[in-house]
Amino acid sequence: METISIIVPCLNEQEAIPLFYEAFLKDTAGMDTAFEFWFIDDGSTDGTMAALRALRSADERVHFISFSRNFGKESAMYAGMQAATGDYVAIMDVDLQDPPALLPQMLNGIRAEGYDCVATRRVTRKGEPKVRSFFARAFYRLINRISKTEIVDGARDFRLMTRQMVESILSLGEVSRFSKGIFSWVGYRTKWLEYENIERVAGESKWSFWKLLLYSIDGIIGFSTAPLAIASVVGVLFCLIAFVLILFFFFKTIIWGDPVAGFPATICIILLLGGIQLFCVGILGQYLSKTYLETKRRPIYIAREKQ
Ligand code: UDP
Ligand code: MG
Numbered sequence: 132m133e134t135i136s137i138i139v140p141c142l143n144e145q146e147a148i149p150l151f152y153e154a155f156l157k158d159t160a161g162m163d164t165a166f167e168f169w170f171i172d173d174g175s176t177d178g179t180m181a182a183l184r185a186l187r188s189a190d191e192r193v194h195f196i197s198f199s200r201n202f203g204k205e206s207a208m209y210a211g212m213q214a215a216t217g218d219y220v221a222i223m224d225v226d227l228q229d230p231p232a233l234l235p236q237m238l239n240g241i242r243a244e245g246y247d248c249v250a251t252r253r254v255t256r257k258g259e260p261k262v263r264s265f266f267a268r269a270f271y272r273l274i275n276r277i278s279k280t281e282i283v284d285g286a287r288d289f290r291l292m293t294r295q296m297v298e299s300i301l302s303l304g305e306v307s308r309f310s311k312g313i314f315s316w317v318g319y320r321t322k323w324l325e326y327e328n329i330e331r332v333a334g335e336s337k338w339s340f341w342k343l344l345l346y347s348i349d350g351i352i353g354f355s356t357a358p359l360a361i362a363s364v365v366g367v368l369f370c371l372i373a374f375v376l377i378l379f380f381f382f383k384t385i386i387w388g389d390p391v392a393g394f395p396a397t398i399c400i401i402l403l404l405g406g407i408q409l410f411c412v413g414i415l416g417q418y419l420s421k422t423y424l425e426t427k428r429r430p431i432y433i434a435r436e437k438q
Contacts, residue, residue, distance in 0.1 A: 133217075134167055134218055135218070135219045135220070135238070136169060136217030137155070138169045138212065139168065139169065140204045140222075141172055141173060142174065144225045144226070145178035145179050146333035147332055149185075149186070150333060151332075152193075158231040162235055164219075166192055167217050168186075168190075168192055169211045170186070171211050172196070173204065183195045196214060197434065198432055199434070202432040209431050212297050213301060218293075220291070224287075224331075226333065227331065227332040228330070229287060237291040238291060240291075241291060241293060246320045247292065247296050248293065248320070249290060249322045250289070250314070250322070251324045254325045254327065255328050263340065266343075266344075268284065271284040274350055274355065277355040282311050283311070283323070290321075303316070303317070306425055308353075309346070311350065316354070362414065362415070
């Protein structure tokens with residue numbers, strides 16, 4: 132019998148864990164596969180570990196890895212994929228926003244239709260603040276324009292993959308991981324299932340607007356070098372403008388002879404150019420800092436306990 136490894140990152144999810152486990156078993160009861168659970172405790176400070184130990188003592192298919200601190204969901208997914216031994220690997224949120232009832236259909240996509248991966252995307256952003264949806268859309272439009280790797284709008288991390296694809300993902304050892312890009316970068320044939328956004332069953336979202344913003348910058352820096360070209364493009368543009376202006380003022384002075392006044396204009400131009408230069412240096416700094424962090428070759432996570 133084939134086995135599916137279920138990877139579930141958990142950060143402070145003591146209420147959601149038992150609900151997830153029950154709902155999962157109920158919704159997948161008819162499947163002809165064995166399951167193996169890998170819950171990743173991502174440095175939780177509530178009763179998450181107690182909930183996981185209780186599950187483990189009741190069901191030996193349940194395993195867990197407990198991180199020494201919070202390393203982020205990306206690291207948790209990596210740890211889970213490393214530990215998983217199944218023929219197929221699925222990643223799921225513990226808050227039941229990823230319906231386990233879709234798994235039979237996903238497995239069918241791989242077994243019967245020959246896909247390597249069945250992924251999910253939500254087609255609505257219902258229940259999400261309007262501002263957040265606006266910035267999310269803008270982000271996807273921007274990154275897809277400047278990156279060669281396709282980043283699908285609304286794609287969730289909920290997906291079922293073959294062992295081969297998981298091995299490929301594990302072979303990308305970068306420390307700042309942007310999974311939406313990594314999943315797409317490794318290629319393979321992916322089938323997309325769509326569903327409406329579901330509100331989480333207990334607890335609250337771990338994503339603040341600020342965290343999302345930093346995450347989106349990670350995505351852009353990790354999967355596009357286009358911002359690096361901005362400095363060159365803007366530089367050339369301003370040289371051209373300056374050249375035209377010099378000619379203009381030169382001939383204006385020769386023909387009409389009036390001196391060029393314009394102290395305020397000078398200040399504005401100095402401020403504008405100063406701003407653009409700092410902005411471009413800032414972009415360079417972003418890439419440099421990522422390079423710096425990657426060259427340290429620090430581990431992606433540190434586990435305190437694994438069972
Ligand atoms: N999560 C995690 N580490 C983090 C943040 C989140 O392991 O630093 C887990 C969280 O417990 C949940 C999943 O990742 O199972 C998705 O998080 P959340 O529901 O907060 O995100 P959203 O669904 O709002 O995008
Ligand atoms: Mg969620």
